Amino acid sequence: MKYLLLFVVVIVGLMLHKKQRAARHAVASQAAQARRLRAPEPMHACTRCGVHVPASRCVWDAQQHPYCCAEHARQG
Ligand SMILES: [Zn+2]
Structure with a gap:
């Protein structure tokens, strides 16, 4: 009887x-899908050379023209 109780506890555990584990996997899967x-x-074309650059990596001049790098921004 003692072993039966131990077996039931192990199975429930x-x-x-x-x-x-399945719940954790579902949350991780939803985060990956999101x-x-x-x-x-958004992408912007460099005003100097026309290369398309992600908005977060653009260098902007005073007139808000996007550039691919500081050198092209300086050259205008
Ligand atoms: Zn450029």
Whole structure:
């Protein structure tokens, strides 16, 4: 009888562990999907050479013209 109780406790523990792991995996999967579906970053053509650069990496001059690098921004 003692072993039966031990067996039941082990089985319930394994089931709970498996359930928690599945929940963690689902959350991680949803986060990965959200990253994939995130809106793409706008691109801007460099005013000097025309190379397209993500908005976050553009160098902007005083007139808000986008440039691919500081050198092209300086050259105008
Ligand atoms: Zn450029």
